[in-house]
Amino acid sequence: MNNGMDExxxxxxxxxxxxxxxxxxxxxVCRSLALGGLVLLLxxxxxxxxxxxxxxxxxxxxxxxxxxGSDLFARALVxxxxxxxxxxxxxxxxxxxxxxxxxxxxxxxxxxGDKHTISVFTNTxxxxxxxxxxxxxxxKDFTPLVRMILEPTIAVVKADSPYKSLMDFVQxxxxxxxxxxxxxxxxxxxxxxxxxxxxxQTGAKWQYVDIRSGGERIANILGGHMHIYFPQPAEVSxxxxxGSVKIIATLTENRLExxxxxxTIKEQGLDVPIITQVRGVLGPPKTDAAVANYYEDIFLRLTxxxxxxxxxxxNQVESAYLNGKGLAGxxxxxxxxxxxxxxxxxxxxxx
Amino acid sequence: xxxxxxxxxxxxxxxxxxxxxxxxxxxxxxxxVGVLPGLGTPATIAxxxxxxxxxxxxxxxxxxxxxxxxxxxxxxxxxxxLNLPGETASVVTCLDGYQMARQGRAGAALGISAIxxxxxxxxxxxxxxxxxxxxxxxxxxxxxPEYFAxxxxxxxxVTFLAGKSMVKGLIAALFGLWLAMIGTDRFTADxxxxxxxxxxLDGIDFIVASIGIFAVGEVLVNLEEKTKxxxxxxxxxxxxxxxxxxxIKDCRFAFLNGSxxxxxxxxxxxxxxxxxSFLSYGLEKAVSKHPEKFGNGAIxxxxxxxxxxxxxxxxALVPLFTLGIPGSNSTAMLxxxxxxxxxxxxxxxxQEHPETFWGLVASMYVGNIMLLILNLPLVPxxxxxxxxxxYVLYPMILGIxxxxxxxxxxxMFDVWLLAIFGLLGYLMKKLDFPAAPLILAIVLGGRAxxxxxxxxxxxxxAMSIFWTRPLTVLMLSLALALLAAPFFRSVRQWQKxxxxxxx
Numbered sequence: 001m002n003n004g005m006d007e008x009x010x011x012x013x014x015x016x017x018x019x020x021x022x023x024x025x026x027x028x029v030c031r032s033l034a035l036g037g038l039v040l041l042l043x044x045x046x047x048x049x050x051x052x053x054x055x056x057x058x059x060x061x062x063x064x065x066x067x068x069g070s071d072l073f074a075r076a077l078v079x080x081x082x083x084x085x086x087x088x089x090x091x092x093x094x095x096x097x098x099x100x101x102x103x104x105x106x107x108x109x110x111x112x113g114d115k116h117t118i119s120v121f122t123n124t125x126x127x128x129x130x131x132x133x134x135x136x137x138x139x140k141d142f143t144p145l146v147r148m149i150l151e152p153t154i155a156v157v158k159a160d161s162p163y164k165s166l167m168d169f170v171q172x173x174x175x176x177x178x179x180x181x182x183x184x185x186x187x188x189x190x191x192x193x194x195x196x197x198x199x200x201q202t203g204a205k206w207q208y209v210d211i212r213s214g215g216e217r218i219a220n221i222l223g224g225h226m227h228i229y230f231p232q233p234a235e236v237s238x239x240x241x242x243g244s245v246k247i248i249a250t251l252t253e254n255r256l257e258x259x260x261x262x263x264t265i266k267e268q269g270l271d272v273p274i275i276t277q278v279r280g281v282l283g284p285p286k287t288d289a290a291v292a293n294y295y296e297d298i299f300l301r302l303t304x305x306x307x308x309x310x311x312x313x314x315n316q317v318e319s320a321y322l323n324g325k326g327l328a329g330x331x332x333x334x335x336x337x338x339x340x341x342x343x344x345x346x347x348x349x350x351x
Numbered sequence: 352x353x354x355x356x357x358x359x360x361x362x363x364x365x366x367x368x369x370x371x372x373x374x375x376x377x378x379x380x381x382x383x384v385g386v387l388p389g390l391g392t393p394a395t396i397a398x399x400x401x402x403x404x405x406x407x408x409x410x411x412x413x414x415x416x417x418x419x420x421x422x423x424x425x426x427x428x429x430x431x432x433l434n435l436p437g438e439t440a441s442v443v444t445c446l447d448g449y450q451m452a453r454q455g456r457a458g459a460a461l462g463i464s465a466i467x468x469x470x471x472x473x474x475x476x477x478x479x480x481x482x483x484x485x486x487x488x489x490x491x492x493x494x495x496p497e498y499f500a501x502x503x504x505x506x507x508x509v510t511f512l513a514g515k516s517m518v519k520g521l522i523a524a525l526f527g528l529w530l531a532m533i534g535t536d537r538f539t540a541d542x543x544x545x546x547x548x549x550x551x552l553d554g555i556d557f558i559v560a561s562i563g564i565f566a567v568g569e570v571l572v573n574l575e576e577k578t579k580x581x582x583x584x585x586x587x588x589x590x591x592x593x594x595x596x597x598x599i600k601d602c603r604f605a606f607l608n609g610s611x612x613x614x615x616x617x618x619x620x621x622x623x624x625x626x627x628s629f630l631s632y633g634l635e636k637a638v639s640k641h642p643e644k645f646g647n648g649a650i651x652x653x654x655x656x657x658x659x660x661x662x663x664x665x666x667a668l669v670p671l672f673t674l675g676i677p678g679s680n681s682t683a684m685l686x687x688x689x690x691x692x693x694x695x696x697x698x699x700x701x702q703e704h705p706e707t708f709w710g711l712v713a714s715m716y717v718g719n720i721m722l723l724i725l726n727l728p729l730v731p732x733x734x735x736x737x738x739x740x741x742y743v744l745y746p747m748i749l750g751i752x753x754x755x756x757x758x759x760x761x762x763m764f765d766v767w768l769l770a771i772f773g774l775l776g777y778l779m780k781k782l783d784f785p786a787a788p789l790i791l792a793i794v795l796g797g798r799a800x801x802x803x804x805x806x807x808x809x810x811x812x813a814m815s816i817f818w819t820r821p822l823t824v825l826m827l828s829l830a831l832a833l834l835a836a837p838f839f840r841s842v843r844q845w846q847k848x849x850x851x852x853x854x
Binding site: 065066071072075079094095096097098099100102103106131132133134135136178179181186187188207208209210211212213215216218219220222223225226237238239241242244314346347348 | 391393394397398400401490491492493494495535537538539540541542545547548549550552553620621670674675676677678680683686687690695696697698699700759760761762801805808809811
């Protein structure tokens with residue numbers, strides 16, 4: 001049946017030209033098959049060009065254990081999408097924890113071309129790709145779908161601390177090099193990168209202690225064991241409200257809506273590049289354009305709903321939607337920026 | 352009295368039919384979660400969270416906390432019956448609990464663990480209710496040097512867990528310390544001993560190691576001893592399945608020890624239930640009149656750690672509610688839950704939402720009573736598991752172990768790791784190396800190293816940080832005293848046989 005179209009065409013002509021005397025049954029079968037094939041081809045083509053809708057529940061992967069940051073984000077996305085009736089119920093959150101995001105990256109890479117698997121990601125994925133020889137994949141392997149959130153970073157100290165601005169702290173650190181202590185996450189986390197950028201620009205030196213859990217970091221500030229912490233606003237907002245810690249700067253381009261009286265580091269005279277914490281969604285390698293369109297579209301529609309507005313407010317993050325193309329560009333920029341700052345911070349970069 | 356009024360408020364909320372119902376649901380689920388290895392409390396809370404969105408926050412936290420403290424009751428079950436720790440905090444319970452089961456005293460062990468859990472759990476709630484705010488300030492005095500001292504104190508427990516040969520105990524502990532080093536060095540982001548495996552970057556999961564060494568290792572050893580078909584003797588009759596009055600009397604101190612140690616460790620964020628159970632076990636053995644019984648089925652060796660890991664829950668809620676600081680993954684999930692219900696966990700929570708806090712506190716009394724009522728009648732039922740012939744029981748243990756371990760990270764790598772640790776457990780048993788020091792070192796080794804380095808970074812490299820802070824000095828001296836203790840005991844033991852040489 002390699003000439004289906006021609007055959008069908010000639011068949012049509014024949015019918016038109018002569019009032020057909022008699023057709024052999026075999027011929028009839030052949031012709032109807034050919035016609036059917038044509039219809040199917042056309043149908044398939046039009047679906048491809050138009051849109052994709054999932055035919056089964058979508059798996060949304062994350063690199064946390066149940067209850068971790070990315071897990072909560074993935075679950076929040078699913079819940080909001082369901083509540084806003086943008087998807088049918090049944091989307092599954094899949095936890096692939098371990099390897100600093102590496103397990104989830106490997107899992108997503110295996111799902112090449114899979115239309116029903118997507119994954120949430122954070123800066124961790126970028127850093128793991130850059131610094132981990134063990135990781136087989138980098139961000140380039142995946143299909144960028146959407147950026148959803150930027151998480152701002154702020155600088156806080158204990159309420160009775162003498163520092164009124166981050167500049168005060170930096171000046172004091174200059175006076176007693178190596179005596180002041182900042183508490184934060186791993187050496188490759190945003191907090192430490194900011195420290196390195198500020199140290200480099202000002203010549204001040206202070207210590208950096210990595211403490212595993214966010215709660216313990218705040219405890220170390222409240223207990224007076226350490227002097228400064230660069231958290232995300234939601235981590236400390238209740239302590240700010242209770243008056244046990246105070247914000248001395250925002251490490252952002254613009255002032256934050258929730259804290260209009262706190263100046264940015266730029267305003268305080270610290271001219272360092274701003275590193276942002278990204279949360280967004282990726283598809284597996286070789287995700288079809290139509291499939292990508294579908295995901296871009298539902299997430300874009302989500303960002304316009306009341307549920308999203310509430311989520312962004314409650315978590316004190318910045319809604320920062322970008323489509324796949326925009327995210328691809330942003331990721332290239334972020335990767336370059338992280339590569340340089342990680343190197344400066346003394347972290348071994350392998351790619 | 353303010354507190355009194357608050358307690359009345361709490362009970363008036365906790366005793367409404369709706370809240371009693373959800374409290375029951377929570378503790379029943381919690382028990383189930385504790386019994387099944389691999390299915391952790393934080394994961395369960397995360398999965399069930401959407402169910403509670405429609406509830407009011409008080410009801411929600413009552414149920415979620417029920418899962419949290421309920422799981423501590425369930426954790427001992429498989430430890431005692433199958434040498435299979437259902438939960439990180441129940442590893443210590445394996446040591447004497449499983450021995451008791453082999454001696455036909457499974458019922459007594461299960462019973463005493465329920466009773467100890469009830470007593471200590473209730474004491475923990477009392478503590479939470481009466482002394483939460485001042486204790487929270489105490490918890491804040493813990494910086495890295497204090498944690499290091501606490502971890503050191505915990506590591507000295509090796510001397511109590513070593514069993515017959517101190518040398519073998521120390522070898523096992525050192526091996527455990529090495530295992531604890533596997534993974535990413537957080538301070539330099541370098542990989543240590545990962546052999547190019549991505550899966551090892553986050554280190555070895557302690558639950559994989561302990562299930563492998565205890566449960567799988569035990570099955571392998573027993574398979575070899577083909578002749579011994581009846582491993583367990585299960586006495587007939589309900590009375591023989593319960594702890595006797597004598598048992599309960601023997602455990603008087605263990606109840607107190609577990610309650611106090613557990614509560615205090617609990618309020619320190621990040622210390623955790625496993626260190627609480629190890630410390631109370633060590634303390635129990637240190638003050639015992641018959642320390643040689645420990646590891647061979649001493650009932651106090653079950654009561655103390657089980658009590659400690661329950662009272663720890665009351666303690667852990669102190670920083671959570673007074674400061675909004677979660678000390679463990681489970682309490683971090685409770686914090687996330689509070690946020691999702693629209694509350695704002697932090698220093699102002701109790702003041703702004705007294706009904707949620709006091710409702711929860713009151714419900715925990717109710718929940719603990721329910722857990723006791725639920726768990727004691729289950730004892731004879733659980734004990735029947737041991738009647739299952741070994742050719743069914745062993746595959747079952749292996750099945751539960753492998754599925755449980757797979758469930759932690761959904762990773763096949765962990766399954767292979769479990770097999771390796773099973774083999775290690777088998778070899779250690781054959782060569783008479785004690786398993787507990789190794790597990791202790793895995794649990795505490797990483798934290799000890801981390802806090803040691805954190806302290807030195809803080810001080811700019813000066814060791815003096817360890818002897819200029821009062822709490823650190825106190826704990827390190829205690830650790831030193833504990834290390835010296837076995838020498839005194841060996842003198843005593845050396846004198847004793849002389850006296851009874853004539854026999």
